[in-house]
Amino acid sequence: MGALRPRAAVVVTGSELLTGAISDRNGPWLARELAALGFEVAHVQLVGDRPDDLARALERADDDGCELVVTSGGLGPTADDLTGEVVARFAGVPLDLDEAMYARIAQILAGFAARTGFGGPALDAANRKQAMVPRGAVALDPVGTAPGLVVPRPGGPLVVVLPGPPRELQGMWPAALASAPVRDLLARVPAAGARSLRYFGLPESEIAATLRAIEAECDLSDVEITTCLRRSELEVDLRPQPGAEAVAEAVHAELAARHARHLVSADGTSTxxxxxxxxxxxxxxxxxxxxxxxxxxxxxxxxxxxxxxxxxxxxxxxxxxxxxxxxxxxxxxxxxxxxxxxxxxxxxxxxxxxxxxxxxxxxxxxxxxxxxxxxxxxxxxxxxxxxxxxxxxxxxxxxxxxxxxxxxxxxxxxxxxxxxxxxxxx
Amino acid sequence: MGALRPRAAVVVTGSELLTGAISDRNGPWLARELAALGFEVAHVQLVGDRPDDLARALERADDDGCELVVTSGGLGPTADDLTGEVVARFAGVPLDLDEAMYARIAQILAGFAARTGFGGPALDAANRKQAMVPRGAVALDPVGTAPGLVVPRPGGPLVVVLPGPPRELQGMWPAALASAPVRDLLARVPAAGARSLRYFGLPESEIAATLRAIEAECDLSDVEITTCLRRSELEVDLRPQPGAEAVAEAVHAELAARHARHLVSADGTSTxxxxxxxxxxxxxxxxxxxxxxxxxxxxxxxxxxxxxxxxxxxxxxxxxxxxxxxxxxxxxxxxxxxxxxxxxxxxxxxxxxxxxxxxxxxxxxxxxxxxxxxxxxxxxxxxxxxxxxxxxxxxxxxxxxxxxxxxxxxxxxxxxxxxxxxxxxx
Missing domain, CATH: 3.90.950.20 (CinA-like)
Known part of the structure; x- marks a missing residue:
């Protein structure tokens, strides 16, 4: 297991995540997207705004054989926002000022200054910092004020750098997927073929017992099966390795039939x-x-x-x-x-x-x-x-x-x- | 920076976190608790229910010099719940059936079976699995049905193993802190001395400008300063290294005074x-x-x-x-x-x-x-x-x-x- 699907990793930056000041929403969102694209998500790492820790997290994703790393955060105007610099170093390339991007950000910030009455030198420093692009990278248009990046590491993973605010990150994701380097990678990823079921009022141990019964008759080693209690609902996810789609489908049908009385949805539709x-x-x-x-x-x-x-x-x-x-x-x-x-x-x-x-x-x-x-x-x-x-x-x-x-x-x-x-x- | 505070790490397990099925609530909660105790939180790692990935996450916390690792999840009744086994291997000790714990869990499950009408062999298998304790570890009484563990690795970090459901994890935390090995460790951790401010209606770039002005007059290198937009509020957190408490206090007073009009709270009290x-x-x-x-x-x-x-x-x-x-x-x-x-x-x-x-x-x-x-x-x-x-x-x-x-x-x-x-x- 695990050898057949390309691996991907998520690195979420922000010291505020390590003090518990906020809960990360990007890790789960990106993990779901990557899994739906057919990647095996190796891990989600939350690291502070310390450049060494971020660098180490990227190296780890490489060590773990990940072909894609998506980062979130650290593209803001403050001194602790260092992702662009660290990713450039990881890719072994210098940062250049992207003049066109600089002009575009200036335009966005001018609108912001007019609306809020805040502006001046603080905003210009922010603009310059946010327009620095690693050489050879694809820059992604800002959804807020910070551009995103797609940065290849020679012989290593492709790094997609996205902003931290969930709305900006999600808004930029389609452009990241459409960029040439990501498109090339996706062409080699087999379809996910995942299936899920959700129950209301059924204890996890009943599903465990049913799975043991099915396992006695059928080899489930190529289907990753996870059960998880989400508030009042029990969710069962089936993720086949390429080639095991039919096994996943049979297990799915069996689980739906055996616990029909408590079944809410067998196709992932929310309550x-x-x-x-x-x-x-x-x-x-x-x-x-x-x-x-x-x-x-x-x-x-x-x-x-x-x-x-x-x-x-x-x-x-x-x-x-x-x-x-x-x-x-x-x-x-x-x-x-x-x-x-x-x-x-x-x-x-x-x-x-x-x-x-x-x-x-x-x-x-x-x-x-x-x-x-x-x-x-x-x-x-x-x-x-x-x-x-x-x-x-x-x-x-x-x-x-x-x-x-x-x-x-x-x-x-x-x-x-x-x-x-x-x-x-x- | 970073040398003076003992480091701690959080490892959250559950494949459902890597498919985005649910958002992790334990990482932020544990990170906040650890930071408040005076640790520097090195990272939060979310890994699947693959034993190798969990083992690697523990090794990494050790490599990064963490003296404490807190894990959440993987103590349930299903086959993908493997934390006890992996942590025992990490500590280099075998697992033994804890008879007293076995009896206690049986009692809890009997109540559950009576209430819900579910029971039988599925429940007994769950019971036995959940009562396996690494030799030399301290077992923590269940809050739900799964006991927690405090497991020392000789020459490495102390591992605190907690259940995944947030209510159980939070309910077990005081007992974990009160256990002898954790108490001994905490005796060596300097107080956090953290301070925070929250603003409403103030852009992040204004705080960045104020911090640059303060930095021109005052060495801030021993205070970790993070700013973070949490929905409508801007939160600024100041975390001094031991000895830099007075600097943090001065910066705190300055930030409160310069942006008094937008200040909501200077002592961490929620809106x-x-x-x-x-x-x-x-x-x-x-x-x-x-x-x-x-x-x-x-x-x-x-x-x-x-x-x-x-x-x-x-x-x-x-x-x-x-x-x-x-x-x-x-x-x-x-x-x-x-x-x-x-x-x-x-x-x-x-x-x-x-x-x-x-x-x-x-x-x-x-x-x-x-x-x-x-x-x-x-x-x-x-x-x-x-x-x-x-x-x-x-x-x-x-x-x-x-x-x-x-x-x-x-x-x-x-x-x-x-x-x-x-x-x-x-």
Whole structure:
């Protein structure tokens, strides 16, 4: 295994990543892109803005037989932004000022200065620094202000240098792929042939047992199989080596069949996308009545572009007063059953549906903690209800594990899955 | 630089991280903890579940002079979970079945089987695998089902092996720090002495210019200074080498003074925490009227434990009908000025404040895109208004950069900052 696919590596720079000030978003994004192109991703390295550490990370990718290294970050205006210099040294070439790029950046910065009132010598120094290009490299047009680079190392990997801000990095990626050196490399990479399945409500050990059973009858050594719990969903990914595509397909079919009851998607479509599709097919609108999730479910429904077609709106009824005033939950019901109860969850769903004139409503009320738990209703106890204008009622009241954030995130997931169940009418 | 602080490294395992299926949360968390303890974090390596790659990552941390390596993941029940084995080999010791740990895991799994109805041979195999401990290692009690490990390599780094689920990893961390081998190591680590500043509305190039001016008068080579844009805020971190604490303090004071107008916090307190504090001090409650952010601002306000003290609730008024029906925005106002207008933002703020009986209301309406933009109101145009019962009105209508997600996230940030300004009464 591992010999047949060309290897690629990701190097993310930024001392702020090593102090935990921010979480890296580029590593996962680039890894997914590279895997989808058919590379085996050897590793993602996060290093500080120390030139030696970056140089060592590049050498390691070379040592590990990587044919492509993608870096992110270190193209900014400050003194700790050193990627261009280090990559030039790695490739054994000097840096030259690219006059055309210098002019282009100056133009971008002039617009910035006019908009913000900031400008002057600080900006010009930034401009000059960002227009330095290793000799023989392909420069990629800026998406923000920093140009990207495609730099070949003779006898070593091709290095694609991208900016750190995720929007700029993602915006520049198509141009990097279209550059001649990357195109030449991609021509030699076999298609990924990856498959995935996602389940809701199935423990990882069940998949492990099924895989052991399949392995007893079938050689799986040329398919890399990973299972991973992503919040409430269990994801199984199958990545065949070239030639093992049929094995991956058979395992995929077997896993889909054996655990059909818990299967959410067998083709990689997200739950959000599946729900949007189901709501559109029905011509339904949705409204939310949220307590402990505090708007997270509504925000998630609005994440997708075009969601105004099926999202009517929602109420965050965090106080009891708001539950009664805005969603018509009877005060006596709260007094009798408590604000966290299946009765109130249903009243929130009905209230949201009625107040917004929606076809389906979802109510969520729970104890997110850390305080407020009782023996009968401990931290993590969350009541859900989905009701529809055509009379469906789907109710759950699980005890969810974890801390406040986990409980709220999982509650949002459960809300999405129950809405999906209602919209699928199953 | 770099010689005075002991180095530490983080190795995060999981092939799912290299396919981009999930984003790693443990690397940033561990890096922050290690930096706060006074280590210099050399790097974070994300590697797949291939034993050779994990072994190489450990060797690299050793080569780079790291005295501590913390790993996450690979302690699960499936065949691709190999961390215990690889770390034992790295330390040069065999694995033994820890009978006490075996019994403890069996007990935990029995509870799990009773709750979920899943159990049997699949679970027992998982149990046995998870109770294997490298000889001479300290085993750490499970937080989920997998025990952690503290494994010394003779003449090399100490390896702390933690589980992958963030809640389990974070829950086990105090026990790891309290273990004798880690305690002995920490006794030799000098205090971090780190300082940070956060700004809102200040470009990075201005900080770069200020730092150049300071550097002309003062040797900064023993202070690691990083600047990083985190969504709408610019964060500056100062990390002195031992002995350079006074220099870091002077730079910190200078940066705070020179850019006082844009300063949010000079002591690391988050904006969320500052807002919570300001609302509590005033005894105010807050209500939200959100359109394009779709509940993200309400959800963020509810993030902090105890937020029921000051969050009344909110309405996600995504459709025009909902704006009028639930928050009393006059239909004529929407017809005259458009749903995205400063007028409607104010009506949303007032409506939310009045409907929930709150002291401060915030209204947000904007064009999040990708569709719906016009020449006068392009994608990214967002109207904000904060109004208070005592007559303050703070309004903004910026054009925010980026795609749909960026615009909605930044809108949430701007909403938080405007609320903070109102609550501070400045």
């Amino acid at each position: 959000d996308e599946l729900l949007a599709r189901a709501l559109r097919e029905r011509g339904w609108t949705v409204a939310t009545g949220e307590s402990c999730t505090g708007g997270m479910l509504a925000a998630r429904l609005v994440d997708l572009a075009g969601s105004s077609d099926y999202v009517a709106g929602g109420v965050v009824a965090y106080s009891n007063q708001a539950k009664t005033d805005l969603l018509g939950v009877p005060a006596e019901m709260i007094a009798t059953h408590g604000a966290v109860s299946p009765e109130v969850a249903r009243a929130l769903a009905d209230g949201a549906r009625e107040r917004f004139g929606a076809d389906v409503g979802v109510g969520i009320t729970g104890v997110a903690g850390p305080g407020g738990g009782t023996e009968a209703k401990p931290v993590g106890y969350v009541c859900f209800c989905v009701t529809t204008a055509d009379g469906q009622v789907i109710a759950r009241d699980p005890r969810l594990p974890g801390g406040r954030t986990d409980i709220r995130e999982r509650s949002t997931d459960v809300g999405m899955h129950l809405l999906l169940r209602a919209a699928r009418g199953a | 969320d925490e500052l807002l919570a504090r300001a609302l509590r001090e005033r005894g105010w409650t807050v209500a939200t009227g959100e359109s394009c952010t779709g509940g993200m601002l309400a959800a963020r306000l509810v993030d902090l434990a105890g937020s029921s003290d000051y969050v009344a609730g909110g309405v996600v008024a995504y459709s025009n009908q909902a704006k009028t029906d639930l928050l009393g925005v006059p239909a004529e106002m929407i017809a005259t000025h458009g749903a995205v207008s400063p007028e409607v933002a104010r009506a949303l703020a007032d409506g939310a404040r009045e409907r929930f009986g709150a002291d401060v209301g915030v209204g947000i309406t904007g064009v999040a895109g990708p569709g719906g933009g016009t020449e006068a109101k392009p994608v990214g145009y967002v109207c904000f208004c904060v109004t208070t019962a005592d007559g303050q009105v703070i309004a903004r209508d910026p054009r925010l950069p980026g795609g749909r997600t960026d615009i909605r996230e930044r809108s949430t940030d701007v909403g938080m900052h405007l609320l903070l300004r109102a609550a501070r009464g400045a």
